[in-house]
Amino acid sequence: MTWMITGGAGYIGSHVVKALVADRQPLVVLDDLSTGDPERLPAGVPLVHGSVLDRPLLDRVLREHEVRGIVHIAAKKQVGESVERPLWYFRENVEGLRTVLEAAVDGQVDSFVFSSSAAVYGMPDVDLVTEQTPCEPMNPYGETKLAGEWLVGAVGRAHGIATASLRYFNVAGAAGPELGDPGATNLVPMVFERLGRGQAPLVFGADYPTPDGTCIRDYVHVEDIASAHVAAARRLAEDRDAHLVLNIGRGEGVSVAEMVAIIQEVSGHTGTAPEVVARRPGDPARVVASAEAISKELGWSASHDIRDMITSAWAGWQLRHPQ
Secondary structure (H helix, E strand, O other), rough: EEEEEEOOOOOHHHHHHHHHHHHOOOOEEOOOOOOOHHHHHHOOOOEEEOOOOOOOHHHHHHHOEEEEEEOOOOOOOOOOHHOOOOHHHHHHHHHHHHHHHHHHHHHOOEEEEEEEHHHHHHOOOOOEEOOOOOOOOOOOHHHHHHHHHHHHHHHHHHHEEEEEEEOOOEOOOOOOOOOOOOOOOOHHHHHHHHHHOOOEEEEEOOOOOOOOOOOOOOOEHHHHHHHHHHHHHHHHHHHOOEEEEEOOOOOOHHHHHHHHHHHHHHOOOOOOOOOEEEOOOOOOOOOOOOOHHHHHOOOOOOOOHHHHHHHHHHOOOOOOOHO
């Protein structure tokens, strides 16, 4: 069974590819390389350069590589950008997914894994976010992911495709320095960037109803994200009636202040006190996953802790920013 990984040359996608290769799964990567890098892919993995909106290309790839399973990771994912460009986000994320699903149906694909996000929940006022927590996304990015889940589930049930939508929580870390997160839009690389410039790390609000006043999040190592995809792929290959929606998280909350302190310690930049600035609109005080369902359904649990994430992320940052 060959898997097509869309967005497989990106930060998360390349880790999923690495994990599937280690699991001896035949695969092909489709990536438009807008944010992906071919150098991230293991030797011997076929790469097709193109868009998920290109239906003839999708048909060719599915046919030539005899694809029977798809892991759909390709998407635009910046919250602020989605607010500024909602039409583009719905085109890329929803129409792109619809096109891939349409090709999957016509190509008789059996299994479909969808990269979703905790952004579907919005600002849940609960201690632990379960898959039954109401979904109230607060931005177009989260809306596209929720719409994507609906579409994946409906198409899977209508056409006999086993499906899994995986809701990532806060992703960090790297399997190796060369696979580190190249962007600076998540907390860990944002702090690295500030420290590298000799600036104080920013903490957005310290007056939340949490023990230290800063937001609490569930951080999960990207290698654990990847291993969850492998577990989902195996389950779908064995269970053609599966239609799963699962959180990927550790089930443990860490505050922003705690994260910044560990980042400073690991990076050796301990002399600069964080600068507290105004809250960002829409930031909930606490978002922590319940990981019970994924443990029950896939036998999966996270194996990396916070220090693993930050240490590996720092090695990747140093590789790209040697100064």
